[in-house]
Amino acid sequence: MSRIQCERCLRPRSHCLCPSIPSLDSRTRVVLLQHPDEVRHALNTARLAALGLRNAQLRVGRCSKIWQS
Numbered sequence: 001m002s003r004i005q006c007e008r009c010l011r012p013r014s015h016c017l018c019p020s021i022p023s024l025d026s027r028t029r030v031v032l033l034q035h036p037d038e039v040r041h042a043l044n045t046a047r048l049a050a051l052g053l054r055n056a057q058l059r060v061g062r063c064s065k066i067w068q069s
C-alpha cells in the first residue's frame, strides 16, 4: 500500500513541506541537475530548492541527455 503523496513536493501528504517552502527571487537563473535515481529519494532537496526559487529549473537526467529534455 503506497502513501498518498503531495503532487508538488512529492513527500507523503502527512509530511508535506509546501507551506514552508519560500518563494524567493533571484537575479541569477539557477539550473539544478538531478540524477534520475535521486528523484524518489526521501529528502529530494533538489526539488525543494527548485520550488523555493522563482528563477530555478530542475533538470533530471544523465550526463549529456539532461540538456536534451
Ligand SMILES: [Zn+2]
Pocket: 006, 007, 008, 009, 010, 011, 016, 017, 018, 019
Ligand atoms: Zn507538498
